[in-house]
Amino acid sequence: MPELPEVEVVRAGLEPAVTGAVVRAVTVLDERALTRHPGSGPHFEAVLTGRTLRAAARRGKFLWLPLSPGEHSLGDEALVAHLGMSGQILLRSPGAPAERHERVRLDIEHPDHGELAVVFADQRTFGSLAIAAMVATADAAPGGRGAFEPSIPSQVAHIARDPLDPAFDDRRFRETLATRRSAIKRVLLDQSVISGVGNIYADESLWAARIHPEALASDLPTRAVTRLLNEVGVVLEKALAEGGTSFDAQYVNVNGQAGYFAHSLNAYGRTGQPCPRCGRPIVRVSFMNRSSHYCPHCQRPRAR
DNA sequence: CTCATGACCTGTGCGC
DNA sequence: TGCGCACAGGTCATGA
Structure with missing residues (x-):
């Protein structure tokens, strides 16, 4: 899990x-x-x-x-x-x-x-x-x-603190993003920049913050970065409160029980289904040898 | 230093 | 029914 x-x-x-x-x-x-x-x-x-x-x-x-x-x-x-x-x-x-x-x-x-x-x-x-x-x-x-x-x-030791850690350094995260000329999703998945985020929660956080996964990190306006960091925290906390995401019996707690967050997903794994915000279909694209799911209407390459 | 890619594994589900 | 292929929640080494 x-x-x-x-x-x-x-x-x-x-x-x-x-x-x-x-x-x-x-x-x-x-x-x-x-x-x-x-x-x-x-x-x-x-x-x-x-x-x-x-x-x-x-x-x-x-x-x-x-x-x-x-x-x-x-x-x-x-x-x-x-x-x-x-x-x-x-x-x-x-x-x-x-x-x-x-x-x-x-x-x-x-x-x-x-x-x-x-x-x-x-x-x-x-x-x-x-x-x-x-x-x-x-x-x-x-x-x-x-x-x-x-x-x-x-x-x-090389893993950055995660966003639920009280000692997570917001300022340093912003500064790092500003220097990274690569897709924001790639940076979110970089555990030496921010830890704990994987493919599901990267897609979910980007959807919530209305940021295109391939928008350049260094191009994001300050308010987009603020929104993103906030949404990452919200998504992780909500998923934790619901016991995590379980698509099958693979992802279970120490007693073998599944979590419920799969029902709360807005983008991940929802290819072709309506975006919960605008109703247009969620698309899936190949990215970094895996999948990105996002709403092409709500998440534009040039973030605002 | 930053950035991008492929390797490492087993299993499942789909189309033919 | 069987076969091959695509795909699955991550990290690390290795190039440019």
């Missing part, structure tokens, strides 16, 4: 279940789930076993669980997770049968809730788990939602 709202649903579901829990056992069923881990499957299992999970944090689409110190760790470390295109993190009963695309399982024990299985399942294997060192944040603010310390996993 890939974009910010879906990942936040997972983080929030994980938080009460894993905070304070001890990792009793780790099983790596498919090492492709560890492509970002600097070590083998057995190494991952050995390093993680016995550690206590201290929180559930997120920045953009990256999740991490800060870890208690390990035997050989030099500084703070975290278990980092990215769901890629099709990853899921599920909470199951101990000994629950393997999920169809299960890649890694943690057996944990929580002081209040007892034993639980944390299952990482991922059809397309673009997602991954890893153990990474924590490094200081550049702005000394907490690393992200659910993080209490001003640190971030090294693998996530």
